[in-house]
Amino acid sequence: MGKNYLAFFNKFYKTKRRLPSYREFMALAGLKSTNAVHKIVAKLEEEGFLRRDDGGRLAPGSRFLGVPVLGNIAAGFPTPAEEELCDTMTLDEYLIGHKEATYMLKVSGDSMIEAGIMPGDLVLVERGRQPRDGDVVVAEVDHAWTLKYYKKTGEHITLVPANRKYRPIVPTDELNIAAVVVGAVRKYKV
Numbered sequence: 001m002g003k004n005y006l007a008f009f010n011k012f013y014k015t016k017r018r019l020p021s022y023r024e025f026m027a028l029a030g031l032k033s034t035n036a037v038h039k040i041v042a043k044l045e046e047e048g049f050l051r052r053d054d055g056g057r058l059a060p061g062s063r064f065l066g067v068p069v070l071g072n073i074a075a076g077f078p079t080p081a082e083e084e085l086c087d088t089m090t091l092d093e094y095l096i097g098h099k100e101a102t103y104m105l106k107v108s109g110d111s112m113i114e115a116g117i118m119p120g121d122l123v124l125v126e127r128g129r130q131p132r133d134g135d136v137v138v139a140e141v142d143h144a145w146t147l148k149y150y151k152k153t154g155e156h157i158t159l160v161p162a163n164r165k166y167r168p169i170v171p172t173d174e175l176n177i178a179a180v181v182v183g184a185v186r187k188y189k190v
Contacts, residue, residue, distance in 0.1 A: 005029055005040045006049055010065065019050070019058045062093055095183040101127045102182065105138065105147075112136065112147055115162035121186045123147065125179035136181040142173045150177065 008028045012020045020028060022037045031037060041058065044050040048063040096102045107121045115136060117123065123136075131137050131150040139146055139159055148159035148169065159169040 006044060009044070009050070013060065013064075019060070091185075095124050095185075097182065098126055098128075101129075103127070103179075104185075107147065109147075111161040111163045111166045113163050115149070117147070117162070117181075117184055118186065121184050123181045124183040124185070126182050127179045129180040129182075131177050131180050137177050138179040138181070140174070140176040140178060141169055141171045142175075145178075147181070150180075 008025065009019060012018075012024070012028065022034050022041075025031075025040075026034060026037050029037075029040075031040075041050060045052070045061065048061045050064065051059050051061040053059040092099070102124055104122045104124055107117055107119055107123055110119055117136070123138075125138050131152075133150065133152045135150045136147065137150045137159070139148065139150075141159060146159060146169065148161055151158040151160045151168070157171065157175060159171075159175075161168065
């Protein structure tokens with residue numbers, strides 16, 4: 001498309017929390033006709049950046065506020081790498097499978113650090129998912145809430161920490177698995 005017209009939509013959306021009308025976009029992008037706007041919008045709709053809402057108005061598409069995926073990086077031995085736009089995705093589409101059943105919790109405590117879940121991290125959890133052996137779960141055990149590995153041996157369930165300082169928890173009164181962890185987010189300080 002030559003010019004990055006998506007940037008005009010993004011900037012307008014970030015300040016106004018809505019998308020511009022065709023005439024507003026025409027003025028922003030320095031275009032001379034609404035026909036040109038129609039072509040640009042059609043292309044952005046085709047690529048998933050824009051969509052139509054139930055009323056036929058422009059709305060952000062699934063890729064609208066996405067982050068570019070520029071390739072792979074070796075975490076082992078260094079390898080030559082070239083920056084290449086592979087795709088664009090939002091963190092929602094990468095991390096969330098069932099949006100209506102997913103929520104986030106902020107982690108406190110260090111019982112899951114050996115699983116890479118640190119204090120202050122956000123975990124994305126999904127309600128209604130049947131836990132499998134080895135899943136990290138949000139559980140109410142004996143009237144207290146915790147985040148632990150789910151370990152099932154026959155009919156026996158144990159909640160196992162990922163920190164040698166803590167002992168596994170065997171429910172004595174009740175156990176309610178509220179959700180299964182599907183992702184974790186950590187923000188590094190800059």
